[in-house]
Amino acid sequence: MSLLQQFADHARREFLTSSASGLGLAALGSLLAADGIIGPPAGSSRNVLADGGQMSSAQAAAQHVASNLHHFAPRATSCIFLFQAGAPSHLDLFDPKPKLNELDGKPLPTEMLEKVRFAFIKKESAVLLGSPRRWSKHGECGMDFSEFLPNLATCADDLLMIRSLHSEQFNHHPGQLLLSCGRATFGLPTMGSWLTYGLGTESQNLPGYVVLTSGRGSSGGASLWSSGFLPSHYAGVLFRNQGEPVLNLTNPAGLPDEMQRRGLDALRALNESRFAEVHDSEIASRIASYELAFRMQSAAPELIDLGGESAATHDAYGTAREQHPQATGRGNVDNAHLSFSRNCLLARRMVERGVRFVNIIYEAWDQHSNLEGDLRYNSWVVDQPIAALLKDLKQRGLLDTTLVVWGAEFGRTPLGENRSGREANTGRDHHPFSFTLWMAGGGVKGGQVYGASDEIGWGVAQDPVHINDFHATMLHLFGLDHLKLTHRFQGRDFRLTDVAGKVIERWMT
Secondary structure (H helix, E strand, O other), rough: HHHHHHHHHHHHHHHHHHHOOHHHHHHHHHOOOOOOOOOOOOOOOOOOOOOEEEEHHHHHHHHHHHHOOOOOOOOOOOOEEEOOOOOHHHEEEOOOOOOHHHHOOOOOOHHHOOOOOOOOHHHHHOOOOOOOOOOEOOOOOOOEEEEOOHHHHHHHHHHEEEEEEEEOOOOOHHHHHHHHHHHOOOOOOHHHHHHHHOOOOOOOOOOOEEEEEEOOOOOOOOHHHHHOHHHHHHHHEEHHHHHHHEEEEOOOOOOOHHHHHHHHHHHHHHHHHHHHHHOOOHHHHHHHHHHHHHHHHHHHHHOOOOOOHOHHHHHHOOOOOOOOOOOOOOOOOOHHHHHHHHHHHHHHHHOHHHHHHHEHHHHHHHOOOOOHHHHHHHHHHHHHHHHHHHHHHHHOOOOOEEEEEOOOOOOEEEOOOOOOOOOOOOEEEEEOOOOEEEEOOEEEEEOEOOOOOOOOOOOOEOEEEHHHHHHOOOOOHHOOOOOOOOEEEEEEEEEOOOOOOOOOEEEEH
16 A cells, blocks of 8 residues: 555545544545545445446545535535625625715714724715716616626626625725635635635646636735645646746646656655655645646646637627727726636636636726726726626526626725825725625526615615625535534634634525
8 A cells, every 4th residue: 555545544534533624635635536646445436437438446536535525415516706806886886875976075974983994085074975877777686787887787687696795804905815715814725725625626637726817916916815724736726818827837848748757757756755754745735736737738728728719709708809998097907808808718618627616806996096987997897708707607507506706805985085195086995894796606596686785885784794604605505514614723623714604595596
């Protein structure tokens, strides 16, 4: 029996004896078995493939382990998270407030502002800022959208609009960490890491967790796709927008595949020898990562080659669309309108190939000034591709099992931005007390609005939803109990929802 096989057997014993670490060890065993690094558990049977062939013993072992990871039947199998970093103004996109318009230019009562912290607003001169947006109802459900999102509005009956999200974090990086990791703390695993830790991946040749970016780059950077204290192969893999999807993926000129294979075999032997001395799970993680990188050399170029997609598909996503005639502000960086369109199409292709979690980050929404022009442009960048993604997934029968989420770290204030040195009241400050997130597919009941903010959009008036409640419900859709998906680290069991979180059944079909 190999040393790594001994490690896998130990992992299986831990799975049976420890709810704290069993899921992660089983998932690691699944990855190693799928890579052919370890064999099946003693007595495991061979399985017949759908095409009449037979699985290898390693594949059978991987299937045997992976099939027992859910706590209950899942509704979703993959997630596309549309992370709108910088925080869009929900008051100008999703949550109309006639009363706010009526009170435009008036101050809030002093007692409402007494204990409130802002990023930039000066309380003594702050006044309410109405929205000039034109609103209309869409779909059979009659969901409200502003005129800035005409394409997304056509998907209203597939969306769950949550208007009562709230948070404690009023600055970008802490807010983004809370949304990504469940706490505003460095060194924690992100949503995608927890999902791949609990469920593994259905893709043999691509990472289970992929990150795609457009725009300026988020405040949180790589901390938003970190694996934290989980083994490193659960971290998100950042794909580039140009050239090789991952740096150094192709072989240097003159290096034959068979020579690379021999080099990897020798490196694996060295790693196995080192593992025998120190029993560090990161060494097993390293072996799995090298093997995945080898397989990605053929899978990744095929994935990013969009030449086989129809002209109608490219037109729908807008992968070659002309720049907006009024392109302006934070979102207009390095043809972000094209990279975002391409990333949405790539996300669909990744889901088709078994990638568990795709995080599409677009940083453009921090409108402290020029709200009118910048919000129009940013909305134009994302509106067409996101609507195309939802319709494409639905047409292909993938939306039922693919959870699509639009979310940001917080919303924007009903007060106008009045920072010194800038023209007053042309933007909005950070606002964590009530904001909007929407979901579609993956077992979510579409065509409904959940929760409500108050009449000016300041606080939650009905059915409050904390970020940890969202996380608990998201994991539930994947068949995972957020109280049981844990990992023991530094003497205690950690989980995505920390010490909070409740599942909201009304969101589900």
